[in-house]
Amino acid sequence: MKKTDLAKSDAKKLMNKMTGPSAGRFGGTPAAPAIDKREQRKLDQALGLVPFAVKINSELVKRLQDRATERGQDLNTVVAEVLAKGLGD
Template sequence: MKKTGMAKSDAKKLMGKMVAPGAAGFGKEDVAVLDRREQRKLDQALGLVPFAVKLNSDLVLQLQTLAKERGVDLNEVVAEVLAKGLAA
């Protein structure tokens, strides 16, 4: 790898750390962020199962805007839409 490629890679890593959840900056509250293992245990206790699908980008955009409008998590909106669709 060239020196410039390594510099780009290092910069991307640094930017990712700055934007990462839980990376509290000056004056921000220190919020406890769960690691993946803890989050997985909480999800399992709630009966949640990871379910990956590939969707059209327009459909995903509609789901995201619906979640923003309602002020809820995207997972809740998708679960509600699926439940309504299966009931019909």
């Protein structure tokens, strides 16, 4: 990568930060500060959470998402409950 390309990339990052949404969505209240991915990974590890990717039918995903919205929980919690119940834990 050329030095000029690096400078352009840095300038674009800076411009995106400056023009990014400072207030929340649609000019409402300010959005909650986003947690850095590294910090989120540390929090997950402290809770004993491990990333686990699987490929399942889209209908099952839809049902899980619907169940999560019904209960007002996040998808990770619902999937953990369903797996524990299915495994007899």
